[in-house]
Amino acid sequence: MIHRLRYMYRKLLxxxxxxxxxxxxxxESPHEIIxxxxxxxxxxxFYFLFPAQSEKPYSGKFSVNRFVAIKNNAxxxxxxxxxxxxxxxxxxxIYVRLILSNPFSLINLLVLGCLYFLFLIFxxxxxxxxxxxxxxxxxxxxxxxxxxxxxxxxxxxxxxxxFFKLFNGKRLTDKQIDMLHI
Numbered sequence: 001m002i003h004r005l006r007y008m009y010r011k012l013l014x015x016x017x018x019x020x021x022x023x024x025x026x027x028e029s030p031h032e033i034i035x036x037x038x039x040x041x042x043x044x045x046f047y048f049l050f051p052a053q054s055e056k057p058y059s060g061k062f063s064v065n066r067f068v069a070i071k072n073n074a075x076x077x078x079x080x081x082x083x084x085x086x087x088x089x090x091x092x093x094i095y096v097r098l099i100l101s102n103p104f105s106l107i108n109l110l111v112l113g114c115l116y117f118l119f120l121i122f123x124x125x126x127x128x129x130x131x132x133x134x135x136x137x138x139x140x141x142x143x144x145x146x147x148x149x150x151x152x153x154x155x156x157x158x159x160x161x162x163f164f165k166l167f168n169g170k171r172l173t174d175k176q177i178d179m180l181h182i
């Protein structure tokens with residue numbers, strides 16, 4: 001029963017948040033994984049703000065047991081996918097927790113916060129009806145959420161498959177993840 005409630009809660013939460021998390025059992029050696037990651041990720045100190053001038057599809061950084069990468073788009077600044085990977089070695093097997101998210105969600109929230117602050121300062125209430133004013137105030141949140149989520153869902157599936165193939169791994173079930181305590 002608890003697992004079913006947990007599953008329903010996570011499913012509901014994922015419908016509203018532009019982020020996905022997977023745990024993969026890696027079918028490659030550690031050296032092969034590092035080489036493959038270095039082939040697609042250009043190390044760059046300001047990777048989050050400015051894309052690297054590189055032919056590689058991602059900019060990011062590497063740490064001891066993790067990596068962070070943001071998709072490079074040379075044509076524009078809109079890079080909607082951030083990939084974080086955390087490596088675990090358990091019983092001589094390598095596991096990766098892969099988190100795909102929209103890195104600009106926080107920026108969207110900050111812009112909305114500024115917008116609503118301006119609404120309060122200027123006491124924006126153009127309609128006589130309270131309901132119409134509430135709907136007007138909710139419109140920016142709804143539009144931002146829809147555009148953020150739609151672009152994320154359109155892009156993340158392709159990137160998820162890229163990393164699944166890169167690690168030559170299989171996705172673990174919730175029961176397996178609980179047994180491993182990852």
